[in-house]
Amino acid sequence: MRALWVAVGLVELWLWLTSTAHAQFVPKDNILLACGAAGSTNVSGRTFVADSSFAQGGAPRSGSIPTSSAANLSSADEQRLYSTARVFTAKGSFSIGDLTPGRHWIRLHFLPFSPDLAAALFSVSADEYLLLSSQSVAGEIQAQARSISSPALLKEYSINITTAQLTISLVPSPGSLAFVNAIEIVSIPDAAIQDDGQLVGQGTQAFLGMARAALQTMYRLNVGGESIDPSLDSGLSRRWIRDNPFLVGAREGIPAPKIEDITYPPLLPGFIAPKSVYGTARTMGVSDLINTQFNLTWTFAVDSGYSYFVRMHFCETVYSTPYARIFDVFINRLPAVKGLDVVVKANGAQTAMFMDFVVPMNDGGSSMVVELGPSPGNGAQHNDSILSGIEIFKVNNTRGSLAGSLIPPGVDLSKDDGSSGGSTGIGAAGIGGAVAGGLLVIGLLGAGLCFVRRRRHPGLAKGKSKKKKSASWLPLHAAGNGNSTSIASKFSTGGASNKSGATVASTATSSLGGRFFTFAEILEATNNFDETLLLGVGGFGKVYRGELFDGTKVAVKRGNPRSEQGLTEFQTEIEMLSKLRHLHLVSLIGYCEEHCEMILVYECMANGTLRAHLYGSDLPPLSxxxxxxxxxxxxxxxxxxxxxxxxxxxxxxxxxxxxxxxxxxxxxxxxxxxxxxxxxxxxxxxxxxAVKGSFGYLDxxxxxxxxxxxxxxxxxxxxxxxxxxxxxxxxxxxxxxxxxxxxxxxxxxxxxxxxxxxxxxxxxxxxxxxxxxxxxxxxxxxxxxxxxxxxxxxxxxxxxxxxxxxxxxxxxxxxxxxxDHSATRAGDQMEVPLRSSADHQADYHRRLGSEDDFEDASASAVFSQLVNPQGR
Structure with missing residues (x-):
């Protein structure tokens, strides 16, 4: 009897889990703002309320939507939503409180209904994340016209909010405006974005940290089907569009017959994608012979320098048995899945399943290519493939940015903490003008920048814990006592000029190792960072050829505040190289970190990188x-x-x-x-x-x-x-x-x-x-x-x-x-595959002293990361 009750309990638990997983999702937070509106607006059963109690700054504005645009909006209610906006001539924000911590959609709606709004350039941030940079709404609307008929631009982000408060800031570019028509802040189930996936090219499942990442929706396609209105999407209000505009090649396959009866496995929540996605699909569908000659191929424009989270949805809607079709999936010509049988993987036909991948795009490419084709030699009954849906999300970089372009000059998106007095930071353009104006002005502006940033991050200056800011760029002394003087200026000679006008080199060293260079010395050595002296660009920043006052040829690596690398890598390189001494390792000459700059100085290597001598240049081949x-x-x-x-x-x-x-x-x-x-x-x-390294070389x-x-x-x-x-x-x-x-x-x-x-x-x-x-x-x-x-x-x-x-x-x-002849003994035979580590260890230490004879503290040092830097 007890066993019977246990069995009944398990069945009830299974039914409860199944019904819970597949129930319509009801978001805990569902804040919909009609920006600039005087009252509420109902769109497809969703009520957008006036934004006046959330907005800080800006002014409401209303206008008439052009007739051509209004005709492409789905309803009069949607036209009314886009006929108002909040417009900012200076930095403004929206403050949303009483949120439930967890992952949320942040959706921003734009439709410029007047010429000045169409010409607006501005940036948008959400807490520490940069969402848009120097955004041209009109330009993006034109770019999306080929795939989406709507005249409005929707920018959708998925962010894990850790507190009850969210601030969305808009910053117009100098002389321009910022505006937004509507904002959505909507809860997402935590299970919607899972932590694991496959790194394309590696072929193994791993925890990739996606659950903690900020994402921007780039594409969401209902493959083989029609567009799906947000009101029909499982409570998550996502818009799915047709895949036809993204297909490439002469053969685009055919849509599979649409079916309604879709099964969700017990552990797959129904909100992952609606049945209308899994019930449609695209197959190759020509003939088994012709299908072996091509792949189904889609191409997507993306921003280089980011990683992308790709989710593919599959459901076998045609065949009911395993081994009917087995196919391979490739992303950017790298294998994502080999030998996929959807019936086997999903444990049944007409059963929903999805697979997640992470795709680095660090090679300068501006498009992502997805291909499906028959898997040869797997004994499938048909040479065919099938796909139901695909979603592509951009993953925030280490600076907390999702913007496809750099922060515009003069714009500081740091979140005010009350101590900054509303002042703005100094951009790259300001520093460039100061270089042209003289070294004194550079010093003043640089000191001002450090001061402003230190005031905006008082907790960091005092070593306290504060909410993480991904884009901070602080000198090595930032964790000290808050004094604005840099390490270099405390110990160096100051780079004073001698009677002839040449800069006198600083000679001081620090506990970090290496020689201090003043910023004035660096400017003189590189002719104010003359672009004609540029040797290359790497993950840390640009590298310039330079010459010190004593005629020493150097390579100067100047850190980019917006690069993937920052203070940690800068400090690590100095500390490592100052303690290492070997003929076959670089020797650091010194560094500069005045005026919030991070600069490394090496003795320039005459023959550059090994890669340049192997391919990609016209250098003579190595023997x-x-x-x-x-x-x-x-x-x-x-x-x-x-x-x-x-x-x-x-x-x-x-x-x-x-x-x-x-x-x-x-x-x-x-x-x-x-x-x-x-x-x-x-x-x-x-x-x-955490895993770091370069794609293609990673263990x-x-x-x-x-x-x-x-x-x-x-x-x-x-x-x-x-x-x-x-x-x-x-x-x-x-x-x-x-x-x-x-x-x-x-x-x-x-x-x-x-x-x-x-x-x-x-x-x-x-x-x-x-x-x-x-x-x-x-x-x-x-x-x-x-x-x-x-x-x-x-x-x-x-x-x-x-x-x-x-x-x-x-x-x-x-x-x-x-x-080294001491390492090669007469008794060694050619057939020995690999010598033991113990044997070689003794030989190595015997000759270590003789190798050191060829080394000194000023041995040739090198610059790094000059050609085709790979992902960090």
Whole structure:
């Protein structure tokens, strides 16, 4: 009897969970504002109230919507909503209180009904997040016309609000206006955005932190179906549009027959997407033979420099049995899903399912391409694919920005805390004018900027905990006693001028290490950051060629306040490089952090990055011997980091060909220590940390487990080895799908014993078979899936030296050989696959002293991240 009651209870619990999950969602917060309206407006059963009790600043305005625009609005109620607006000539805001903490929609509605509103340029922020920057509403409305018939612009964001108060600020650009017609603040179920997903190209499920991210809705398509009005969308009021405008290629497939009977699994909430999305779909639908010749393809315009959260909705509405169609999904030509059978994955036909992906767009591309095509060799009954819906969201960057362009000059979107007196910050244009006006003006403006920012963040200046501001850019002394004087100005000579007018160099050093440079010295060395001296642009900022007063050639890396990197990377690089001394690592000359600038100064390397000598430039190709010597040098630098540094193991975390620099003699040096981490203590095997690095070089085990070891560097170096051998990028979406990822592609040829088929054409006839074989074996070991199966960097170094020895033996030329003979014993045999770490460790420490003889404190240092910086 007891078992019976337990069974009845479980059934009731199951029914309750099912009914709860699939019930219409009712938001806890549902604040709808008709901006500038005198009273309420009802639109499709939703009541928008007057905004007067929420607005701070601005003035209400009403007008007549152009006839052409009014005709494309769905109702007279919607026309009435867009015929009023709140207009701002200076910074204004909306303050919304008594909110329930959690994820919310923030929807902003725009329709300019007068010429001055059509010309408006302005920015919008929500608490610490920048939503719009230098926004031209009229321009965006024209851009969306091909896919959405509505004349109004809807900007939709999903933000996890952590307090009961939300402030939305609007800031007009100088000489312009800001306006908004309507605002929605609506609760979203926490389960709507889940924390895990797949990083495209890695192929594994992982926790990616999406539940905490701020998102902007870029696209929401009902694939194969018609547009869906917000009033018909599961209580979340989302607008779904047709996918036809985004299809590309001669073959667009066909819509699948629409069905009504859709099943939601017990753990899939009904609000994920309505039945009208899952009940329609697009298939290839031509013939099994023709379908093998093309993919269903959609393309979407996106902003480069962001990651994107992509959700795909699937439901098998045609076939009822497994193995009817099995297909692959690609995003930007990288595999997202291989061998997907929707019936198997969803555990039934006509059953809803979705999959989440994260897609970095850090390579300068402005479009995202989604493709579906039959999966070859999987035994499916039909060569076909199917998709029901797709949603694409932009993910906020580390600065808390979702804006596709930079903050306009003169605009400061920092949230006032009562102590700022309403003053505005100083933009880049102001600083540029000060440079032209003289160094004194620069000093005054820079000091003023630091002062304003410190007043706006008093808690930070005192070391107190305050609500996180993603876009803060503070000097190294910001956590000190609040004094506005920088570290450099406290200790340097001040960069005074001598009688001839030349700046006298500062000579002081600090506890951080390196020499202080005044900002005046930096300006003189770079001719006021003359763009003709620009060497390149990286993740930290621009790099300029410069010359110090004593004639020393330098590379000056100037931090960009809006870059992905900031104070932490700046301080890490200084601290790391000041304590490291090795022939194959960079040596920092000094830095400047006056006037809220973050500048690193290195001695300029004559031959730039390794990548520039492999592809993408007109530089002469490197010989096989040169490539081996460069790889050996880089391996020596990394081995020193892992085993020889006084502070213990140091893990670089961003090993790639742009971070290996070459001096005038093509000696390799490892650079860019902004992401470096100290390794685990003796009683630990790893460091648990957030995943950082560059796409294409990232250790998959580190990504999956967020556990960092020195073997993560080994994996990245394995990618570098194949990049050196094949002279092509680590990731190249323009290539056929099987060649996009160099690690996967080269490993296939290595395992087949056919590595010589993909060697750089410039190396044909140069590589001995034995040397190439040893090189390939070494790279293969580095790319082992599990870190425990990868060799130590010391073993990698020894095997590369051995590969060079084999090459020299084959050519009969031992001149100029970069090979430490103490590390190569006469008894070593060619068939030894990888030397043990213990053997090499003893050799390494015996020769460490002799290597130091070639190093001094002013050894050549380098700039980093000059060409094609990858995602951080």
């Amino acid at each position: 096989w011997k040169q490539r081996l010597e460069i790889c050996i040098g880089a391996a020596r630098g990394l081995h020193y980091l892992h085993t020889g540094a006084e502070q213990g193991t140091i893990i670089h975390r961003d090993v790639k060909t742009t971070n290996i620099l070459l001096d005038e003699n093509f000696v390799a040096k490892v650079s860019d220590f902004g992401l470096s981490k100290t390794g685990p203590s003796l009683d630990r095997t790893h460091v648990s940390t 998959p085990e580190y990504f999956r487990r967020q556990q960092l070891t020195e073997k993560s560097d080994v994996y990245s170096f394995g990618v570098v080895l194949f990049e050196v051998l094949c002279a092509r990028p680590a990731i190249n979406p323009a290539l056929p799908r099987e060649q996009v990822n160099i690690a996967e592609w080269a490993m296939q040829y290595q395992r087949m014993g056919a590595l010589e088929q993909i060697v750089d054409a410039n190396l044909k006839g140069q590589c001995s078979q034995e040397s190439l074989q040893k090189f390939g074996e070494t790279a293969e070991k580095c790319l082992a899936e599990q870190g425990i199966d990868r060799p130590a960097m010391g073993d990698v170094l020894w095997n590369l030296e051995y590969a060079l020895q084999l090459q020299e033996a084959s050519s009969g030329d031992s001149s100029g050989m970069i090979l």
